[in-house]
Amino acid sequence: MTFVDVPVTVRVPATSANLGPGFDSLGMALSWYDEVTAEVTTSGLTFDIEGEGADEVPRDETHLLYRAMDAAFDLLGEKPAGLHLTCRNTIPHGRGLGSSAAAIAAGVVLARALVVGGDERVDDTTLFGLATDLEGHPDNVAPALFGGFTISWIEGAAAETLRLDVEADVTVFVPPEPVATSVARGLLPEQVPHGDASFNAGRTALLVAALTSAPERLISATEDRLHQPYRAEAMPDSYKLVRQLRVEGVPAVISGAGPTVLAFAHGLEAWSPAGWARRELRVSPEGVHFRS
Numbered sequence: 148m149t150f151v152d153v154p155v156t157v158r159v160p161a162t163s164a165n166l167g168p169g170f171d172s173l174g175m176a177l178s179w180y181d182e183v184t185a186e187v188t189t190s191g192l193t194f195d196i197e198g199e200g201a202d203e204v205p206r207d208e209t210h211l212l213y214r215a216m217d218a219a220f221d222l223l224g225e226k227p228a229g230l231h232l233t234c235r236n237t238i239p240h241g242r243g244l245g246s247s248a249a250a251i252a253a254g255v256v257l258a259r260a261l262v263v264g265g266d267e268r269v270d271d272t273t274l275f276g277l278a279t280d281l282e283g284h285p286d287n288v289a290p291a292l293f294g295g296f297t298i299s300w301i302e303g304a305a306a307e308t309l310r311l312d313v314e315a316d317v318t319v320f321v322p323p324e325p326v327a328t329s330v331a332r333g334l335l336p337e338q339v340p341h342g343d344a345s346f347n348a349g350r351t352a353l354l355v356a357a358l359t360s361a362p363e364r365l366i367s368a369t370e371d372r373l374h375q376p377y378r379a380e381a382m383p384d385s386y387k388l389v390r391q392l393r394v395e396g397v398p399a400v401i402s403g404a405g406p407t408v409l410a411f412a413h414g415l416e417a418w419s420p421a422g423w424a425r426r427e428l429r430v431s432p433e434g435v436h437f438r439s
């Protein structure tokens with residue numbers, strides 16, 4: 148038997164990348180999850196999708212979850228005759244909360260789990276490399292796969308990550324309208340001033356210390372000059388909320404490519420703009436994991 152003959156279900160966390168200065172490097176898994184079930188069938192590709200994005204995502208081979216599974220099946224050297232995918236989506240799409248990374252992480256892990264002996268053929272590092280290739284950068288897929296707080300980088304052609312356990316109170320303010328990551332990346336300049344690069348290098352180093360042992364430094368540690376100012380025009384209300392929170396001493400950043408605002412605090416009810424969703428979260432120690 149090549150494939151397991153029962154459905155496999157995973158939960159996969161939302162993630163926040165960058166965390167201020169750590170552009171394309173730092174990421175954190177959050178206690179907010181999508182649930183995906185995959186089952187091998189005799190033919191075809193069918194979907195049962197509910198929740199976030201259900202009216203927008205395709206129900207064919209171009210669906211991101213399927214594309215990730217297909218790429219992983221290539222690595223595993225096996226293709227199922229058919230698949231049925233059930234998606235219970237709660238992570239909003241295009242808001243800077245790692246929805247695409249969640250779909251990719253779930254897809255590669257599910258594909259491996261469906262192949263009998265898949266763990267012996269493809270290890271976690273290889274899956275992480277594949278997920279990074281599909282996403283284009285490692286900062287969301289690392290915490291989506293491994294949980295916690297991750298520092299990721301590219302070594303030659305390979306993606307690497309270091310996972311750390313951290314605890315933090317997190318609030319996310321989610322605007323009603325999306326900003327696609329591709330659009331937000333298109334606003335970034337080809338080159339940045341040396342002084343700004345140096346500024347961010349110091350803040351990124353400080354942020355690792357602040358999250359692991361010096362939370363009183365979070366306000367300085369979450370400053371950024373490499374991406375948020377350039378993206379402000381695409382998400383002016385988010386940028387304004389970040390500045391307002393920071394003036395009050397609350398460490399706040401644009402989550403990922405935006406437009407969600409992430410603050411390292413709870414009890415921020417008074418700050419929620421009308422029409423935005425607000426959620427109090429914690430760091431998820433678990434990345435994508437099986438649900439029985």
Ligand SMILES: Nc1ncnc2c1ncn2[C@@H]1O[C@H](COP(=O)(O)OP(=O)(O)OP(=O)(O)O)[C@@H](O)[C@H]1O
Nearest residue numbers: 211240241242243244245246247250327328403404
């Ligand atoms: N669960 C999903 N199923 C299918 N497609 C998805 C899913 N989640 C995300 N996508 C695809 O990814 C797109 C969103 O990706 P995008 O990179 O723009 O934002 P994000 O991942 O939510 O935010 P960020 O990368 O800034 O954290 C959606 O518009 C959709 O095409």
Ligand SMILES: N[C@@H](CCO)C(=O)O
Nearest residue numbers: 164170171328403404
């Ligand atoms: N580092 C990425 C995260 C969003 O995918 C960015 O800011 O564009």
